Amino acid sequence: MPLCSFVLFQLQTMFDQFILSDILQVFITIQVMPVMGEINGNGIGNGSDQQGIRANQIRHFDIKEVLGRGAYGMVYRVIDKYTRKEYALKKVVVQLTDEGIPQSVLREVATMQSFKSFQHKNVIEMHDVFHEVLENKHGGQSLHINIIMEKCQWDLYTFLKEIPSYMPEHQIKILSRQIFEGLDYLHSRNIVHRDLKPQNIMVNPDLSLKIVDFGLSRNYNTNTAFTTVVVTLWYRSPELLLQCSYRSGVDIWAAGCIVAEMYERTPLFPGQSEAQQLSLIFQKLGLPSSEEWPSNSVVSRNSFPEHQPLPFTTLCPRISPLATSLVACCLRFDDSKRITTRTALRHPYFC
Ligand SMILES: Nc1ncnc2c1ncn2[C@@H]1O[C@H](COP(=O)(O)OP(=O)(O)OP(=O)(O)O)[C@@H](O)[C@H]1O
């Protein structure tokens, strides 16, 4: 099937699950931009940007070592051969079969494209996205999506693992504030990250912090209920685990877990299955009352034993009283009572 018909087929079959702006973005990205690519190298960009990347092709970059791996992509350190600037290249390889391009990849491309116009110090700067269609050894074709972004030093997971001792509170505060500032930027643009976790938060030696990996992001409207199973288990909020509708509160829950983890250097709720994750949350924070239990939950409250909340000093012995107060506001069972990014940034913890 020619690539353009294939992409149109993809878009059609995804119509039910994909919002219109995503479709337009993906259409522009996959369908229209290759034409521009012929004129302008193979770039899905405007050929050059303020940072000096020209009509982009992979041969314009020296590919160095692997910086990280994810579900779909490998991330490499690369050097622009012309400007000698260093970047991170996320390469997503998609086999072009009749099964089609994974929706999450299309979503990430669309989101990353829209992020080219967004600028925030705590959200990774995306310089360009371009693609190549390559022949496989056995005759098939694969689509290589190359995302050029600013390169950071560590992800927060590696950072917390490698620092020799506990972080002083003033440093935790610097990092925490930036998580909320990055989220505030995303939420104010109706983007819920949905997969916030230490692996998706980059840290640099000057303690600047950037949120990455919008593979599972999606534009949302206030009343939209999404499909579930998106946030990595340990940082997954109760409404996701109970398969209820959710909004930006899922990121606030994850942020609360991450702030606590920065003090303890160990995850707050390290569940191994969805059921165990819920049990662990209720064992530590107490079983919510029947009034609080969502009426549309697929799991009954009776499935769990009664638990009283444990004091935070037991859960997180290293956390300070003001940090406890902020984390507690992030970890409210009812997402409508959870703190917002705006209010969190005015919390006395940050004053
Ligand atoms: N800009 C960057 N600078 C340095 N390292 C990075 C950068 N972006 C990502 N990494 C590293 O690569 C890892 C994987 O990146 P990323 O989260 O973007 O991909 P992913 O998890 O495959 O995404 P997806 O959820 O779409 O599968 C990160 O956890 C991190 O260690």
Ligand SMILES: [Mg+2]
């Ligand atoms: Mg990731």
